[in-house]
Amino acid sequence: MSGSTFKSQAPRRTGPAAAWVSGLLENKYLGWIALAAALLAPLLTASPYSLNVMTTAAIFVMLAAGLNIVVGYCGLLDLGYIAFMAVGAYTAGIVSKAFELPLLFTIPAVLVMTILAGLIIGAPTLRLRSDYLAIVTLGFGEITRITANNLSVTGGPSGIYGIPKLLTFGDFSVHSPAVFYYVTILIVAFFVLASARLGKSRLGRAWRFVREDEDAAEAMGIHTYKVKLMAYIFGAVWGGFAGVLFASHLTAISPKSFIFLQSALVLMAVVLGGMGNMRGVVVGALVISLLPELLRDLSEYRYLAFGLLLVVAMVFRPKGLWPAHGHEEERKKKEPEQTAVDAAVSRGESR
């Protein structure tokens, strides 16, 4: 495990070019640069098709950011994550149609429902570990979809359509694809930033300790069950809000949107990007959502190519395209010994 970490650190010592690249990747403004790029993208291409693809990709980034909290930070393998997106999308759709409200006003209801869903699914399942947890979450994902398929309030197999716009006041409404794209980007950026901050919080540290060794974490006084449940609830809320954006984007939802393949794709984005590293996860989500579109020229072979590229990526980057680093960077700095540790210790943090 540590071997591959050293490998990924190695290019730093090879020369100024590599140092420049890794310096760029560690740049703390990188997130803002990515946001600026996302905001400027429609200036390059603003066809309805490209806006549709980019909006879908942004929503997918948000899902991956949410699942990264559960899988990447806390190490809980969740194979039914799409259920939370379904809960958010259906709650928003049902409430907004019933009360003829813009989707934005359904957010309190979505928040309550996703937290409830996180509690209902999390409370019993989080007593399980590893493989057992994965299987049970897989089951809950399917239960959610099948329930939506069979209830009348969710519209059964045909789902809900004609979902109102995100926001309407007077004549103004968020209906142009470009405006919706910008709104989506801003919301997604906020949630990505929030999850990155969460990873560095006290709770985020507790998640990492639980991920590394649950028993040792408990022996050191971490309330592991509560900490795991918090990861689940945060993940649920992220997924639920992604669901609201999804419902607004497509204006129609049906159980077919929430099949197991979707859960698997989100998980793939997290693993491909680099579990636990929010930047990597964003890259992974963009790759997973954009690559099939970029491969469209290959027509029916595109998913074959997609699969091959993913296999190749995992062979050459087994810890993800951009893994969470191993916290060894402090060593290369040539600071006087004593001050380095004093600073690190008095900051009370790792970086």
Added chain:
Amino acid sequence: MAMLEFDNVDVFYGKVQALRGLSLHVDEGEIVALLGNNGAGKTTTLSTASALVKVGSGILNFGGVDISRANPWDVVAAGLIHVPEGRRIFSTLSVLENLQLGGFLVKDRGVVAKRIERVFALLPLLFERRTQQGGTLSGGEQQMLAIGRGLIAGPKMLMLDEPSMGLAPLIVNQVMDVIKEIREQGTTVLLVEQNARAALRVTDRAYVIESGATTVEGKGSDLLNDPRIIDAYLGA
């Protein structure tokens, strides 16, 4: 006054009884060793004290307070810290991060920073390796890290489970010296050991556990010469 007290404690894993009316006490400022063969109940005793395993029946007190129904985090907060068997350090996190986990329940970061400094003073090799991943440390260093992590929590009493496991004899002596030093600095120690000879050299008292109950109790120096102990645990 007894700091930690077991009185007639039964513990079950499902239908299997692991502790059968176990009684022992550790007084403030002591180093007490628990000796015994595999499966005798030594680790279960520690896990019971740290509430990782629930008490079936009997009395379990720490600092005069009943902890038989407490949760692990309450026990840690009360100052009873368990350094689990096999070191259980976080191998992908740095030495410093491992130490910081020990202070997870301590809200005041300044206190944690001071304790980390104190651990670095006690165990200077950890300071040298502070940015290294825990998994890259040698066995002895990992054991020192596990002990250091326990100290960051500010224990009144430290419970060490087989700190000598898998270590070279020379390193075992270093670990035992550290344990002595920890007691000098005012922390009570309960030590579980298979390496009876090494343990008895530093302990004030020791218990022998067999089949989930204590059978022999005595001073460390006496037990070193006790024929029953020599036959069963020390070899001729």
